[in-house]
Amino acid sequence: MMYNTGSQNPGLNWKFQCMPVLDVKQAAAKIRQNEASYRFQSAEMGAVSRIDTNQVPSNSPIEDYMASGKIDLGKGGVWHCWAIYDGHGGQQTAIVLSHALIPYVERSLRAHFESSTPETTIEDSIISAFTTLAEEISADGLAALESARSHAEVQARLAPSYAGSCALLALYNPSESMLYVANTGDSRAVLGTPAEFGSGYDTVAMSNDHTAANEAEVERVKALHPDQDNLITKRDGDCARYVGIAVTRAFGDARWNWPKEAMTKWEKEFSGKPAPGSVTTPPYLEATPEVKGYKLKGGEFLVLASDGLWNNLTSEGAVEAVSKWLKATKEGTLAEVGSGTSLAFGGEEASPDHAEGISFWEFWQVKPEWFVYEDDNAATHLVKNGLGGLQRQLFTGVMTVDTPVSRTMRDDVTVQVVFFDGA
Secondary structure (H helix, E strand, O other): OOOOOOOOOOOOOOOOOOOOOOOHHHHHHHHOOOOEEEEOOOEOOEOEEEEEEEEEOOOOOOOEEEEEEEEEOHHHOEEEEEEEEEEEOOOHHHHHHHHHHHHHHHHHHHHHHHOOOOOOOHHHHHHHHHHHHHHHHHHHHHHHHHHOOOHHHHHHHHHHHHOEEOEEEEEEEOOOOEEEEEEEOOOEEEEEEEOOOOOOEEEEEOOOOOEOOOHHHHHHHHHHOOOOOOOEEOOOOOOOEEOOEOEOEOEEOHHHOOOHHHHHHHHHHHOOOOOOOOOOOOOOOEOOOEEEEEEOOOOOEEEEEOHHHHOOOOHHHHHHHHHHHHHHHHHOOOOOOOOOOOEOOOOOEOOOOOOOOOOOOOOOOOOHHHOOOOOOOHHHHHHHHHOOOOOHHHHHHHHHOOOOHHHHOOOOEEEEEEEEOOO
8 A cells, every 4th residue: 555655756866856946948937927918909998009917926825916907987988007916914905905996996086077076186086095995994904803793704804904015006098198106105117208319218207115215205204203213224134124114105014003902902812913012103104195197198118016026127127128128029039038148146157057156135136238038028028137137047046946935035026017009
């Protein structure tokens, strides 16, 4: 009788059984697993001609979620939207946002357009939708501590408050060629616009990062907590943190927001995790987004991505990568996957027979001269270059490693690229 050993091929050779060594083509195949591309006929979605997306997980399960769809605003017409929800401390808050945020925005904007004398602007209506949902998530969690009928119900209703999430939402009004981007947290949206003078594309920031590296955000939170001198901290090998968390705005994250009495009840009666020691005068985090509008002129492309991409790639680098990818795609000059001279982590020619020592404890930045142009999906192209490009040891290293160690090397990455008017 044979017993189940846990392996279909039991034996004495155990090396590489838990994690195979990936070469460039295998690593490239791994990042293509969740890619998708959509093309649209003229006027089917206004000026939108193509949308490329991709998600590459690091956490298991992935904590990033993305959404897209259209919203009917009555007198305001039909708009199209794309969103990225970058969860942290679990996927639960991001799941709720992927389910509810766009409908909340639709309801708020519809009320704006149906009012004969609207008291709010489009931007105010979007902000109201974000903050209303955030308040309702928190209120339901607090109510569950007192009114839930079972322990299981408490846990289910607390989940969206226990975890947290950023939210990045782009809204496109085709009848007026207007693009709006609302952002809470550290995901980012950048627009590539045809250069006014010469060739190429200019970079237009459509969002600000809400982190402790943003001086304006630091001043804002310090004004809210003037008597606390340890709001912003930074340890070697880590990003600057605001009372222990990487973002200054987010949904959920009750440990930074709820009153002490509620946290005590949660911790003592329902096994909740206590608030960090630096949390003394909550609330600290809010979900209020910043909203930016842009009148599209034609030929632009929009890059939406979670911070897993921006940790290693600048906004300008992303625009350059997509603009040159467009040229290579139109000319049919995309290279074979894995071709070209492999570069070392510092940019010099790599040694083919010795492992590079690469530190992942500090965020590393890729440079445009290290970009490769070999994928027919713009989102995959950005992920590959954000994770190393021609630095093949870097790329294969970060793609070989899996959860949980991968979180010291790369975050979950979600990318959406929207092309307008055949850009």
